[in-house]
Amino acid sequence: MKPPRTAPAPFPVTPLHRTFATRLVAWQREHGRHDLPWQNTRDPYRIWLSEIMLQQTQVSTVVPYYTRFLERYPDVAALAAAPIDDVMALWAGLGYYSRARNLHRCAQVVVAAHGGAFPSTPDALAELPGIGRSTAAAIASFAYAARATILDGNVKRVLARVFGVEGFPGEKRVENDMWALAESLLPDAANAADVSAYTQGLMDLGATLCVRGKPDCARCPFAGDCVAQSTGRQRELPAARPKKAVPTRKTWMLVLRDGDAVLLERRPPAGIWGGLWSLPQADGDAALAELARGFGGGGPVPLAPLTHTFTHFRLEIEPRLSDMTDGGGVLPHGRDADTTWVPLSRLDAYGVPAPVRKLLDALSGPLL
């Protein structure tokens, strides 16, 4: 009895389909990127570290962080052994801080449960903290030449344009179709050696030619066959995210100062700025004044307000400065698990959210 055939592809298999991988691999080898800091290695640790940092974050932003991490933590054992606070501090400014916590947890799992060696299959990789389907495929294809496809923002844009996939790729149905399409485009099993260049080619095409704003179709290996290019719909594909009004929230932040030091509080592990060190917050001027008094600080004076925009809401920050009065402090001048005094000159050692960092940097400037 023959094994059952695989289900037919839910899309027509055209000549473009059959030649896609070969053409992409050839283009990558000739015109792709070959000198990024995490290329030219098969060390799963280095590849993993880069892939986590590159989630929702552009290459130019990642490079300096990647260099610093590799310097501080040259292998997975070093990272696993590091205090989480050090990892968070080194990550500060990259955003999506759950990535840093998952990074640390993942390193510890790899050491404790896998003897310090990353698993080699996409499915096993995807069970580790912070590694989803796409990142698992990226690591497995780069480190182990596994035949698995990525599907990130670049790939969604390339596929939507080349194959004319309609609909917003963030929508479940569209994304499912794209996963199936991407799987069907992989180099066939006889060309497993091409998988790494293929994966890199998907990323490079999206990052260097098939960019969002003005795609360079003249240099594209798929010009002529590309649906968007041949119909002039580059600007319409992929479909944009449906617009949604972003709410505004407001918060009051206490800059409690004692000489050169300010008081920081550790934020809860989940939610905005999870696990980072930030300023004590209140819901209004009255509550903030009470907070300052409770700490032994003098009457708060307003500092320049600032606005910080997140993906899904806007945060208006009203900073208030309060100096500790002599002998009035009820707070010990050491640190406990969730509260600490930090000299402004030593903020680097703490994971502090970018807008708070900006606020405190201005404080040590010429204004005050």
Place this chain on the structure above:
DNA sequence: AACTCGGGGAC
């Protein structure tokens, strides 16, 4: 399936 997580680059 929809929502929640950031900061910065590019425009």
Place this chain on the structure above:
DNA sequence: GTCCCAGAGTT
């Protein structure tokens, strides 16, 4: 200002 980026985890 807007939009999106080598997405994952939670609900």
